[in-house]
Structures are given as structure tokens and as C-alpha cells.
Amino acid sequence: MDGITLGRASLWCTLLLWAFQVCSGAVTVKVSPKVEVLKGDTATLPCTHTVSSASSNTIVEWYIEEQGTRKRVAFRRQGGEGNSDDNTPLTGRVTIEENFTLTITSVKPSDELAFYCQVTAGPAGVGDGTTMLKVFFAPEKPELTKPSTQAISAGEPTSSEIGTCVTMNGHPQPRIIWFKDDKPLAEVKDRKEATYMIPSIVKEASGLFTVKSTLYMQPTKADKDSVFQCTVEYSMPEDQIKQTKSDTITINLNYPSEKATFSLLNTSPVKEGDTVNMKCETDGNPQPEFDFAKDGKVITGQGGLLTLKSVKRTDAGQYKCTATDFDNLDADLSGVIALAVHYIDPMSVTPVEPQIVKLEDKVEWQCKTKASDNHIVHWKKGSEVLSQDGTLSIEKVSYANAGEYMCVGGVPSVPGLTAQTSVNLTVKGKPMIENPTVGEVGKEGDMVTLKCSAFGFPIPQFEWTPSGKESILLGDNKAVSTMTVQATAEVMKNGVTCKAGNTLGTDSKTFLVSVKRAIENSAEGRAFSLLLLLFSLLLSGLFVVQTL
Incomplete structure (x- = not known):
């Protein structure tokens, strides 16, 4: 009997359990488990349902959970109007659509909540689904600043502040990662370690997060050129992980000197007249005090820089810098420079005085100098090089040889190191008039200007026949007389005579005067002649055609 009773009880329990499952499963609600949205955008939370039996009294309600209690924010009856509840965090920003989708405008970080879509279908029962709304907002570029304290000293037993990284207005809470020379540093919060970070997080009234991290280290000399940077890592929709880098900083690290370097900054060989710069520096920071000496005698520098202006050959010698x-008083912090100053002496010419040589006689000069290195000497007249061995010799002097000659010396191994001097040659002889040019006038009776150029020394005197208004210009062993006269019939017929004379003789030349042939000599005349030629050729062609 007890067994029968027990069996019936089990059967009833099974039937009751099946009935409960049917009732609770009569309303099926389907929602998105997660909806992602950017701060300020509009979020759309869909909700669909099915009811096992028809119901005319279905109502869909959306709830949020606050402090463990559900609070309704919007509802809508089947076939009715959508309504939103007052005095909720979403009031004025939430609507429920005809298809029961919940729409939230101007999404805030505080809207990141669990949303429940509850469907009540009368006798068919109640069902609900949960959607988690995730709100995202990219933080600002991190700002990395150095501490306002003085420089950090290497080898200190305690950690020093390297910098502070701050990123603002991010959601969800971002993360700061430190980098040293482009390599990430492990996140350490234990202040007993040599390298650690002190983080802080502030949730602003807007619901956004401001994150700060301060880096502490015990730097060594090897860190003197290290570059530090921080990166903010944050989440965005669709499981994206993004990063934004800060600007970089370096640390002002103090460390003792171990060696000194003394270097000449001039890149070319030093020559007389140059400004010489020598720099002394150590591998420590800050730079220590420096003392300078030349050949054991103390001289004055400026910090680690020694400057010598307009140096002379006497400035050559051994310069020493001592730091x-x-x-680190035990370190040998010194350097030596053996400074060479190149030079070239003034050019020496023999004979030194200007030379006056008779026409067709011989003249010779010797030029030499001394220099700090192998040097060259050459003679020039204008741009033409006449000799490269220091001797200038002219066997038969002509008037064309008169003028100025330059003796130039240089040191090829030292750019810009040159010296030069000049001598002057005057050729003595009777005048020699250059070939005359024909004077031209527009018509008889016009004024004509003639130029008579004559070599010779002593300076020639000019006589024109017939005479006119005259001016004289003197040059190297040459004189030029310019005379203006009327082109009379006699002048047009016989020309004008120029006579030049000095104590050694005379020379004369006749200058012809003629009327310009305008058509032949002008551009218009040449064009007219060309047209006549073409016209003649055209007529010839027409004649040939007519004959054929």
C-alpha cells in the first residue's frame, strides 16, 4: 500500500511540474544580449515575443535595475500607444516603438545598465529578456609632463619621479601603459620596487573617467638618452582595443664625468686670419668647470669653448683642456690639441719698381715666397697664366705687352691661402696708330666723330687735319684722341688726318668719311632686298608656267 501511494505521489508531482513548464514557457521573449553605442548617439534595443495562445491583453514593459530594484522606464500595450515613465534617469530621452523596440537618445555613460524587456500576456503568462547596454567614448590624447623638481641624479638609492601621464574623458575606464625607448614597462604598483607606477582614477560628473599614472624609477647613466612615452589603451565597440600615444619626454639626468674630449671645430686647415674654435666637453652631466692652457701658460676660455680670433702663425702650439x-675627482679629465696655423709670406718680386722698356727689348722678373707647406707661384696678365715657375720673361717687348702683371702664390693643401703682388710694364717707343675706322654721316655737312688710338711712350701728342673739338683719354701705354668735325665736301673727298708724335718719332693715319647707305645697311633695307628677290623669283616661276 505504501508503495502504491508513493507511486501516485510521484505521478502527481510529474504532472504538476509539466503544467508549470507549459505556463512559464507560453511567452517567449527575444532580445539582443548586448547593445553597443557611442556616448551621445542613439541606442536601439529590440524586443520581440511570441505567445503560445492568443491574448488581447498583452503589455510590453522595459525596466532598468537600480540598486538591486527594477524600475520601469517605458511600456506599451498591444495595439496601443507607447508611454515613458516619469522620474527615471531616461525620462525625456526614451521611446518605445510599435514593434516594442526601446530607443534611447543622447546616450550617457550612466545609461550603461541592464535593460529588461518584460512581456505580460494575461493567462499565457509572463516572460522577459535582458539586454546589457555598453557605452563607449574615446579618451583624450594623454598628456605627459615632467616633474617641476630639479634634475635626477643617477645611482640614487631611492626612486625618482620620471613623469606623470593623464588621460581624460574616457569610457569605459581606460588603461595607461608606460614605454621606455619604445618598449613597454611592466605595470608595478609596489613602491618597494626600483620601478613602479602610482595610478589614480577619477569618475567625473559626466560619468567619464580621468586616469592618471606617475612613473618612478632609479635611472642609471645608461638612461641619459632614454625616451619615455605613455599610451592610453581603451575599448571601443565590436571588441576593438585602441591606443593613443602621448608626446615623448627625456629626463634631465645628472651623472659624473669619466672622460673628456677636446676637439678642433674648424673643418678646414687653419690659416692666418681665421677664427679658431676648440671645444672641451666630458661625458658627464652637468658639464664641469674647464681650464685652458697653451704651451703650459694659462689662457681664458668661455665655458667649454676656446676661441682664437684672427690667428697668426705664432698662435700655433699645444693647447690643453682640463676639467x-x-x-669624480679621481678621473683624468683632460685633452690636448696640437694646433698648426698655415701661412704664406708676401710675394717678393725682383725688380720691384715699375719697368719702362724700349720697344723690342727684353724684360724679366723673378717672384718668390715662403709658406708653411708646399706652395706654387705663377704669373698672370688678366686671366691668362703666363708662367708657373716664378720667372716671367718677355724676349721682344711689343706695345701689346704693356700693362699690369700679377704674381700669385698659393698653398694647394690649404684652401684660400694665397698672396699676390703686381708689377707694371711700360713700353717706350715712337707712336703707333691703330688702323682707323671709316666715319659715317647721314649726309654731307653733318658732324662726324673720329677716334685715333696710338700706342707709345712718352705719351703721344695728337694733331688733326682739319681740326675740330678734341678730347683725350689715357690708358695702359696708349692714348685715344676723340675729335668731332663737320663732314664738308673736302672732308668727304680727302678724309681727315690724325698725326701722333713724341720725342721718339711720329705716325699718321687718314680717316675716311662717307655717307651711310641706308637701304643696304639697315634692317629695313635688308628686308626690302629680300622681298625684291622673292618677287623676282615669283615672276620667273610664272613666266616658266606660261611658257609651258
């Missing part, structure tokens, strides 16, 4: 670093 004193009180953090």
Missing part, C-alpha cells in the same frame, strides 16, 4: 668634476 674638474667634484663628483
